[in-house]
Amino acid sequence: MSGTNPRPRVCLSPEIRSCDDYSRDVLDGSRAVSVGVMKVSVILNPQSGTLRNVNIELLRITLRQALGNAGLDLVSWHTEARSVNESLQSAMRHNPDCLLVAGGDGSVSAAAKMAWSNEIALAILPGGTMNLYSRTLGLPQDIIECAAAYSASHLTEVDVATIDDQVFLHQFTVGLHAQAVRLRNTMAYGSRLSKIIASIRAFGRVVFHPPRFKVGLVVDGQSFGTRRVSALSVTNNVFGEGHIPYADIPDGGVLGVYYSDPIRFMAAIRLIVDTMMGATNDNPYLHDTVGRKVILQLPRKRNWGMLDGEIINLGNTMTLQTHPRSLRVLLPDQASGE
Numbered sequence: 001m002s003g004t005n006p007r008p009r010v011c012l013s014p015e016i017r018s019c020d021d022y023s024r025d026v027l028d029g030s031r032a033v034s035v036g037v038m039k040v041s042v043i044l045n046p047q048s049g050t051l052r053n054v055n056i057e058l059l060r061i062t063l064r065q066a067l068g069n070a071g072l073d074l075v076s077w078h079t080e081a082r083s084v085n086e087s088l089q090s091a092m093r094h095n096p097d098c099l100l101v102a103g104g105d106g107s108v109s110a111a112a113k114m115a116w117s118n119e120i121a122l123a124i125l126p127g128g129t130m131n132l133y134s135r136t137l138g139l140p141q142d143i144i145e146c147a148a149a150y151s152a153s154h155l156t157e158v159d160v161a162t163i164d165d166q167v168f169l170h171q172f173t174v175g176l177h178a179q180a181v182r183l184r185n186t187m188a189y190g191s192r193l194s195k196i197i198a199s200i201r202a203f204g205r206v207v208f209h210p211p212r213f214k215v216g217l218v219v220d221g222q223s224f225g226t227r228r229v230s231a232l233s234v235t236n237n238v239f240g241e242g243h244i245p246y247a248d249i250p251d252g253g254v255l256g257v258y259y260s261d262p263i264r265f266m267a268a269i270r271l272i273v274d275t276m277m278g279a280t281n282d283n284p285y286l287h288d289t290v291g292r293k294v295i296l297q298l299p300r301k302r303n304w305g306m307l308d309g310e311i312i313n314l315g316n317t318m319t320l321q322t323h324p325r326s327l328r329v330l331l332p333d334q335a336s337g338e
Helices: 019-025 056-069 084-092 105-118 132-136 143-149 176-184 192-206 265-277
Strands: 039-044 073-078 098-103 121-126 153-163 166-168 171-175 213-219 222-229 231-236 255-260 286-291 293-297 303-307 310-314 317-332
Touching (some): 039 056, 039 084, 056 073, 056 143, 073 084, 084 098, 105 132, 105 166, 121 132, 121 143, 153 231, 176 231, 176 265, 213 255, 213 286, 222 255, 231 293, 255 293
Antiparallel strands (some): 153 166, 231 255, 255 286, 293 317
């Protein structure tokens, strides 16, 4: 297929007319609500890419002032735990109405699971390397600027996606991308820049021998059969075009499903470049669709993949679902993601 003729997207659910239609429909109307008095617990992951080079005391002062201006009560601050999950558990002992997490997509995903399961709100500061979900929400990417922006805030509702019992906000992936991240995790890096360099090195090694594997795919009850692929991703809403891979809309109510043909070196390079440029619609090796429930089946009993930047162990059958507008999120009024 020629790169000059973009592939039509296929939408399986009858109420979704097209991927473009679903994007337009969800933009109609505002779901923002006032904040009221809320107790906020702050969780910082000091090992996240951006936070390693941030003046934490300045961040603390800025955030405390901003939350106070918004009439919010900062009840606890957690930075010293051995893991983000430990910090989250500690934060919940203060009975917060909102968990505000500063970290990368993995930290945000962990906080989202805690907030979602406890029916409280989530707020985010972009403290990681790529901060992809914070871009979906339209948050300022400078962490101090973002903290200050919470001076004027509101609550809104966004979608959550799950794979079996695990929550994600950005994407789940198996194959090429996950293999590169797994390789990168074996490398030494200590800053945001060195992590990016390590990622480039890892992708550079993986593209010489891209993975090839079989996957069974069912979307909203329609079987796509068993396909041989090099990469497969399921995303919480469809990725936007013309920028690095993140969804433009946080409450579209669908999963994006992307899978590649089995590819070799040059095709793998093009796939990576097109993905990072937001030009996947023109890539002849990549196919996509949308749905609300996805079932994946891998041939081996034990597998691994990547969930919001973190490597996870998998079985051979997985069910992914969207949970539309089921998570409350605290956003600065200036956020552009709604």
